[in-house]
Amino acid sequence: MKTIYITKEQAIDTHRKTILYSGGGDCNIINEGYLCSALEHIQNDDYYPTFEDKLVHLVWSVNRNHSFSDGNKRLSITLGVQFLSMNGYLYCISRFLQEMENVSYHLAAGLIDKDLLRDIIHSIIEGELDFDIELKSRILCAIDNGMCGFDEQNEEGGE
Secondary structure, eight states: OOOOOHHHHHHHEEEEEEEEHHHSSEEEEEEEEHHHHHHHTTTTTTHHHHHHHHHHHHHHHHHHHHHHHHHHHHHHHHHHHHHHHHHOGGGGGHHHHHHHHHHHHHHHOOOOOOOHHHHHHHHTTTOOOOOOHHHHHHHHHHHHHTTTTHHHHHHTOOO
16 A cells, blocks of 8 residues: 655644644744655655654654644644544554653653654554553653662662
């Protein structure tokens, strides 16, 4: 199946609508090059051979590279949903929205790396109802900044 891609105009319109419906600041684009780069690079099958690879890079790039003055995390989610929808992945959109709402914050904060994002998106696309225990542990460890939920001082009886 041939992949259908989001155009720059569609992405800008999606951003405008996202800000309009969810509230927030303005719709100013501060670096059009970042947006165009994300949208164009995913079309290179040598670097992003699978739909999953393309979706991961799209979400990662829009989230981490601030093309707009506001709404970049939200846009990474809405463009992800749009890309899934345009390419027939309707069965996983609801779960993608649910999971990415939490993931996008930690992704923007630099706590979730691209490899972990890839595994999260893989689980969603595979239609798994929940993340397996290993993936849950990796997510917890990442968002807990490598501490994996344990405070070493408290374990040793310290404060």
